[in-house]
Amino acid sequence: TGRDFVVEHKKFAENYRLYARSHFVKGIELGVILLVYASHSPLAKDTFVYIAMTISSWFLVISWIMSPFIFNPLGFDWLKTVYDFDDFIDWIWYGAGVPSNAERSWETWWFEEQEHIRSSSFWGKVLEIILDLRFFFFQYGIVYQLNIASNNTSIAVYLLSWIYFFTLIGIYVIIAYAKERYAATEHTYYRLVQFLVITATVLVIVLLLEFTKFEFMDLLTSALAFIPTGWGMILIAQVLRPLLQTTVVWDTVVSLARLYDLMFGMIVMAPVAFFSWMPWFQSMQTRILFNEAFSRGLQISQILSGVKSHVERRQ
Secondary structure: OOOOOOOOOOOHHHHHHHHHHHHHHHHHHHHHHHHHHHHHOHHHHOHHHHHHHHHHHHHHHHHHHHHHHHOOOOOOOHHHHHHHHHHHHHHHOOOOOOOOOOOOOHHHHHHHOOHHHHOOOHHHHHHHHHHHHHHHHHHHHHHHHOHHHOOOOOHHHHHHHHHHHHHHHHHHHHHHHHHHHHOOOOHHHHHHHHHHHHHHHHHHHHHHHHHOOOOOHHHHHHHHHHHHHHHHHHHHHHHOHHHHOOOHHHHHHHHHHHHHHHHHHHHHHHHHHHHHHOOOHHHHHHHHHOOHHHHHHHHHHHHHHHHHHHHHHHO
C-alpha cells in the first residue's frame, strides 16, 4: 500500500483520500473492463475460459480495492465500519465553499488532487487529455450492443448516444438547480420539479418500449457506457479548469465529481461492510496482522470498550 505498518485504526475517509486515485479508481476501472468483457465477448460465454483468462486481473482488482483495509487494524470491525461510513458521508457533503482542510472537506481535497495538473506543461496537459479519452471507448463499444440499436452499426448510433448523455446531464442540472433554489424555502416547487422530471422520464421509457426495440436491460448496459464517459469528461474538465472555472459549467463539474467520489466510496465500502458483517473475518484479520498475545489483548480491549459504552448509555 505504500504506507508504513500501523497499529491503530485508520478511518475509511482517510484511506479513501490516500488511495482513491492510486488504488480504488484503477481497480474500479479494471473491474468495469472485465464486466464489459464478460458481457459482450464471445470467449466469455465459456465460464472456464473466462475464469482462466481473467483470474489474475480480478485478483489485481481485489488487491487494489481491499489491500488498504486488510492491513488496517480493526478494518473489518462492524462498529468501526458504521462510524467510518458516517464520517465518510460527512466528509463528502461538508458545506460547499466553506474554507476547511482536506481532512474535513471533500471539495478542498479534490482541488488539492489537481495541483499536479496546474504545474504541468502545455504538452503534459495535452497528453493528460489524450489519456482521458480512453473512457469514451466504453461508450463507443457498448452502445452498438444495446437492443435499441437494432444491430445498426452506423455512426449515427454513437452520435445519438451523446444526445442521451447530455440529456442525462441536463436532467441532473435541473434537479440540482431546483434543490439549491427551492429545497429550503419553496419546498412545494422543488417537489413539483422532481415530479415533472420523473413523469417525463417514465413517459420517455414507455414510448421507447412501445415504438423501439428498447428493453429494461439496456438501462443497466448503458450505465457501463455512460458512467465511464462522465468520469472522462470530469478528468478533461480538470485539465481545462483555467477556462471553465469562471463559468457556470464548473459548478456542474464539481457537483458531478462529488457524486462520482460518493459512488466510488460506496463501491469500495460494500465489500468492507460485507466482511465486517461476517463474525469470523475480523478475528482472522487480527490474528494475521498481530501475534496471538496482542490479538487476545485487543479482543479483550474491544469487549471492555463495549461494556464501558453500554454503562455510559445507561447512566
